[in-house]
Amino acid sequence: MTSNEDSITSDDESSTDPADAFGALSDPLRVDILRALGDYHHETEFEKTIGFADLRRRVGTEDPGRFRYHLTQLRGNFVEKVNDGYRLTFAGAKIVAAILMGTYTHSITKDPTELDSDCFVCDDPAVATYENGNCVVSCANDHPLFSWQVPPTAAADATLPEIVDVAGLLARQGMERTLDGYCPECYHSIESEVTTEPTESPVFRAQCESCGARLIGPVGYCLLVDPRVAAFYRRHGRNLHEYYIWDLPFIQDEDRYTLIEETPARLEIDVSVADETLTAVVDETGHVVDYRPAR
């Protein structure tokens, strides 16, 4: 930071109580102010501030007193005053991005659509739905195949198969970030684990202590972002990412999982393409620690 820090006025009081913080967004004029600041940041360098009169003109409010009141309510958490100008804080910029993504405003629903895929439990067609930001794939018998959140901006003009593709992409990116140790939602550090129950197939889990984001899936998800597995598919002329995630045998087929150590958990997962099998060894955190060629 520059010496600007010294001149941030001391009446900036940020609230750490989320109810107070979001309460500050209760008036539409305040949301307009955030959007105007966001527009200004897009037009200029992010760090640049805008003066009171210019900002009021952009928002289009006649009454300076009313404008000042609402701007003051945003100070601290979402807007900061530096020298004689205003700019968004990190949280303010995130709120503007979320508003633009339609996270809080759009409710987009798509009619259920059959995909070119069958349920691996009952062979009925896989059916995708999209509602309240959730892309869900299941079958007529309600066998859950896959689900992931997709922002309304990505879904608005897309068909359901396209939304499913975005969901698959986000799932792979989410796995990659999680295995790198960062929450895919808020980038707080996150720990992952493989849990094994005698009667169920092993599950990969991660939950962010900071934002509560959760990632749960078959432990085969850990191989989705593994370079060696992708290369193995490529060597056979296939692209790992062209398949629906739930269609991949190493994800859906429990018989491919072999628990070789209970505590800490360590298991082998067989990945087969054509007649060749690659065995990946996954540790208790979901990281691939070894490979063996075909048995």
Ligand SMILES: [Zn+2]
């Ligand atoms: Zn089914």
Ligand SMILES: [Zn+2]
């Ligand atoms: Zn998080």
